[in-house]
Amino acid sequence: MSRSEVAITVEELSKRYKLGLMHAGSIRELVNGVTDRLLGRRQEQRVxxxxxxxxxxxxxxxxxxxxxxLIGRNGAGKSTLLKILSRITKPTTGRARIHGRVGSLLEVGTGFHPELTGRENIYLNGTMLGMSTREISRKLDQIIDFSEIEKFIDTPVKRYSSGMYVRLAFAVAAHLEPEVLIVDEVLAVGDSVFQKKCIGKMQEVGTEGRTVLFVSHNMGAVKQLCSRAILLEHGQVVTEGRVNDVVNRYLLGATECDSQGWIPHDQVRTGTGEARIRRVQLLGEQGDVATETLLGQRLHVRLDVEVLEDIPDAHFEIGVYSEDGIAVAVTHRDIDCDVDKLPVGNLVVDAEVDVPLLPGRYRIGAAVYRDSGYTIDGLERTVGFEVARYGKDHARPYRWGEVRGYVRPETKWAVSGAAVSQRTLVNKQVK
Structure with a gap:
C-alpha cells in the first residue's frame, strides 16, 4: 500500500484518563478551607x-x-478514538494522521454553536474545513434540502430538537466535501426513513473516492455500508478484516453471559430494578445447555430471576433476535401466582417457544415488566445459538443455498389451472 493511498494512519495510539476523587478531609480542614477562600489564600487539595x-x-x-x-460494545473506546481522529482531544501516546479535510458527526451537541442559526452554522463549519464562502454557498441549497428543515434554517440551533440537529449536522458533514467523513452512532436519533437516506449518502460518498469511518451498533447497517470492519474490545483492536468476518466475530463474542448462562454483574440493563434476571439458558431435549437447535425444533428457554421487592403486576417477555439485532419473535406471559403479587425470592421460569426459525444465528432477549409497560429488568443480548440446516435425524434438510428471512410459516398452497388437477399443498413444520 503506497503512502498516497492511505487516508487514515493510526500508530501505537493510547489515551489515558485520570479519575480523581478529592478528599473532603476533617471538620478542621473544612473550616480552614473556608477561611483560606475568604482570605484569598491558595488551598492545597489532596486528590x-x-x-x-x-x-x-x-x-x-x-x-x-x-x-x-468501527464496532464494539459500549465502553470499548470507539467514541474516544473518533474524538482523537476528529482532533477534539489529543492522544496520550502515539499518533493519528489523516490526509485531507475531515467532516465528523459525533454526539449531538458537537460542532455547532448553539446561539447561531442553522444557516450560520453551515458557513461556520465550512470555514473550519478551509472552504471559501463561495464554495459553501454552492452547496447551501443541497444541504438545506437534504436536512429537510428549511423552515427552521434561520432559527438558532439551540432551539432544535435532537432529530433536527442530527439532520442538519449530517447534511453539513456529508455535503461540504471532506476527504474523510467520520460518523458516530448519532444516526439512531433520526427516523428510519432519514437513516436510510443517510446510509445512501454515505454509500455515494464512498463511490466518489472519499473515505468513511462509520460507528454503529446496527450490524445490518454496518454490513450494508462497509466493506471492512475493525473490532475494538477494552480499548484495543482485537481483529480487522472483511466486514462479514468481523461482524460475526463480534456477535459470537458479544454474548452477555457465560457458558452456563449467568449474566455478569456489570451488564448494562434497562429497567427500574425491583427484579433481576440472573441467568438465561437455552436447553436441549435432555435438559442440558444447548448452543444449537434443529430445524423446526421448539426453543426451551429458562430464566433464573431474583425478585428484590414484592411486585404486584409483573410479567415476562422472551424475544428471539437475528444477528443484526432484528426482533424476529417476541412473546409475553403473565405470571401465574396464587397471590396477587410476585413475592421476594428466587424463581425459575420455563418457556417453550414454538417459532419456525430458518437456519442461521440468533440471540435470546428477556425482560420482566409491569402492566403499565414499564420495564423492571431488560436484557437485549444474552445467549446466542444457531439453527441447523436439518431437522431431527437429519430429516428434511433446508435445501436452498441462500437463507432468506428468519421464519418459515405454515402455509397452505392451492394450485389450479387447465394443465393440472386442483390440489392443496401444505407446508408443515419439521417436528
Missing part, C-alpha cells in the same frame, strides 16, 4: 487519582475511498 486507559496501543490504517465500520 486520589486512578488511571483509566480508554485506548491502548491502537494500530490500523484506512485507504482512500474505503468505507470502514
Amino acid at each position: 486520589d487519582a486512578t488511571e483509566f486507559w480508554a485506548l491502548r496501543d491502537i494500530n490500523f490504517s484506512v485507504q482512500e475511498g474505503e468505507v470502514v465500520g
Whole structure:
C-alpha cells in the first residue's frame, strides 16, 4: 500500500484518563478551607487519582475511498478514538494522521454553536474545513434540502430538537466535501426513513473516492455500508478484516453471559430494578445447555430471576433476535401466582417457544415488566445459538443455498389451472 493511498494512519495510539476523587478531609480542614477562600489564600487539595486507559496501543490504517465500520460494545473506546481522529482531544501516546479535510458527526451537541442559526452554522463549519464562502454557498441549497428543515434554517440551533440537529449536522458533514467523513452512532436519533437516506449518502460518498469511518451498533447497517470492519474490545483492536468476518466475530463474542448462562454483574440493563434476571439458558431435549437447535425444533428457554421487592403486576417477555439485532419473535406471559403479587425470592421460569426459525444465528432477549409497560429488568443480548440446516435425524434438510428471512410459516398452497388437477399443498413444520 503506497503512502498516497492511505487516508487514515493510526500508530501505537493510547489515551489515558485520570479519575480523581478529592478528599473532603476533617471538620478542621473544612473550616480552614473556608477561611483560606475568604482570605484569598491558595488551598492545597489532596486528590486520589486512578488511571483509566480508554485506548491502548491502537494500530490500523484506512485507504482512500474505503468505507470502514468501527464496532464494539459500549465502553470499548470507539467514541474516544473518533474524538482523537476528529482532533477534539489529543492522544496520550502515539499518533493519528489523516490526509485531507475531515467532516465528523459525533454526539449531538458537537460542532455547532448553539446561539447561531442553522444557516450560520453551515458557513461556520465550512470555514473550519478551509472552504471559501463561495464554495459553501454552492452547496447551501443541497444541504438545506437534504436536512429537510428549511423552515427552521434561520432559527438558532439551540432551539432544535435532537432529530433536527442530527439532520442538519449530517447534511453539513456529508455535503461540504471532506476527504474523510467520520460518523458516530448519532444516526439512531433520526427516523428510519432519514437513516436510510443517510446510509445512501454515505454509500455515494464512498463511490466518489472519499473515505468513511462509520460507528454503529446496527450490524445490518454496518454490513450494508462497509466493506471492512475493525473490532475494538477494552480499548484495543482485537481483529480487522472483511466486514462479514468481523461482524460475526463480534456477535459470537458479544454474548452477555457465560457458558452456563449467568449474566455478569456489570451488564448494562434497562429497567427500574425491583427484579433481576440472573441467568438465561437455552436447553436441549435432555435438559442440558444447548448452543444449537434443529430445524423446526421448539426453543426451551429458562430464566433464573431474583425478585428484590414484592411486585404486584409483573410479567415476562422472551424475544428471539437475528444477528443484526432484528426482533424476529417476541412473546409475553403473565405470571401465574396464587397471590396477587410476585413475592421476594428466587424463581425459575420455563418457556417453550414454538417459532419456525430458518437456519442461521440468533440471540435470546428477556425482560420482566409491569402492566403499565414499564420495564423492571431488560436484557437485549444474552445467549446466542444457531439453527441447523436439518431437522431431527437429519430429516428434511433446508435445501436452498441462500437463507432468506428468519421464519418459515405454515402455509397452505392451492394450485389450479387447465394443465393440472386442483390440489392443496401444505407446508408443515419439521417436528
